[in-house]
Amino acid sequence: MTTSYSIPAGANKVELEVKRSKFIAYAINAIDRQQADAFVKHLKSTNPQANHVCWAYIAGSPDTTERSMSDDGEPSGTAGMPMLKVLQYSGLGDIAVAVVRQFGGTKLGTGGLQRAYSDAVVQVLENLPLSLKVSRIRFKIEYDYRFQGAIARLLQRYAVQDIEATYRSNVMHNFAVAASDAPALQDELIDITSDNIVILGLDQ
Numbered sequence: 001m002t003t004s005y006s007i008p009a010g011a012n013k014v015e016l017e018v019k020r021s022k023f024i025a026y027a028i029n030a031i032d033r034q035q036a037d038a039f040v041k042h043l044k045s046t047n048p049q050a051n052h053v054c055w056a057y058i059a060g061s062p063d064t065t066e067r068s069m070s071d072d073g074e075p076s077g078t079a080g081m082p083m084l085k086v087l088q089y090s091g092l093g094d095i096a097v098a099v100v101r102q103f104g105g106t107k108l109g110t111g112g113l114q115r116a117y118s119d120a121v122v123q124v125l126e127n128l129p130l131s132l133k134v135s136r137i138r139f140k141i142e143y144d145y146r147f148q149g150a151i152a153r154l155l156q157r158y159a160v161q162d163i164e165a166t167y168r169s170n171v172m173h174n175f176a177v178a179a180s181d182a183p184a185l186q187d188e189l190i191d192i193t194s195d196n197i198v199i200l201g202l203d204q
């Protein structure tokens with residue numbers, strides 16, 4: 001699993017012309033299929049003159065299996081797959097791209113279409129604003145009060161987030177930590193409490 005990766009921090013749009021056909025490419029942040037579908041639906045409604053609105057998306061980290069694409073009526077393999085391959089090569093995650101094609105009267109052939117759709121996505125990614133997304137794992141821990149000070153300092157050092165604390169017969173914490181730090185944090189929690197601690201990994 002990729003523990004940190006770049007995602008779109010905004011949107012971008014570029015337009016290129018190939019033999020009088022216009023290829024208008026868009027890129028946005030999309031965390032799931034629903035957002036990607038809504039994005040494509042919006043483009044189709046706002047570009048009624050378009051002959052095709054082809055798209056591809058990766059929802060999650062770059063190595064996720066949650067990805068898809070569509071040729072939207074172009075010859076099979078000439079649009080969606082080339083677009084998806086550009087996304088995979090980019091190393092970006094949580095991203096959807098779409099290319100609106102307005103036919104200019106000259107057929108481009110299989111190779112020409114593949115190049116045009118690939119180039120459109122390459123260009124729309126060039127100036128796309130990005131931010132870093134860090135994958136996190138949630139932990140729930142329970143321990144005796146005598147370890148409270150040491151554990152508080154440890155959690156601060158690891159910059160854990162979304163801490164929820166409950167104080168009963170023992171202290172209980174629920175928090176999120178960067179996935180890359182999780183194994184080391186778990187080892188240190190066990191070490192400073194001499195294994196007198198309950199640690200549950202909740203999700204990612």
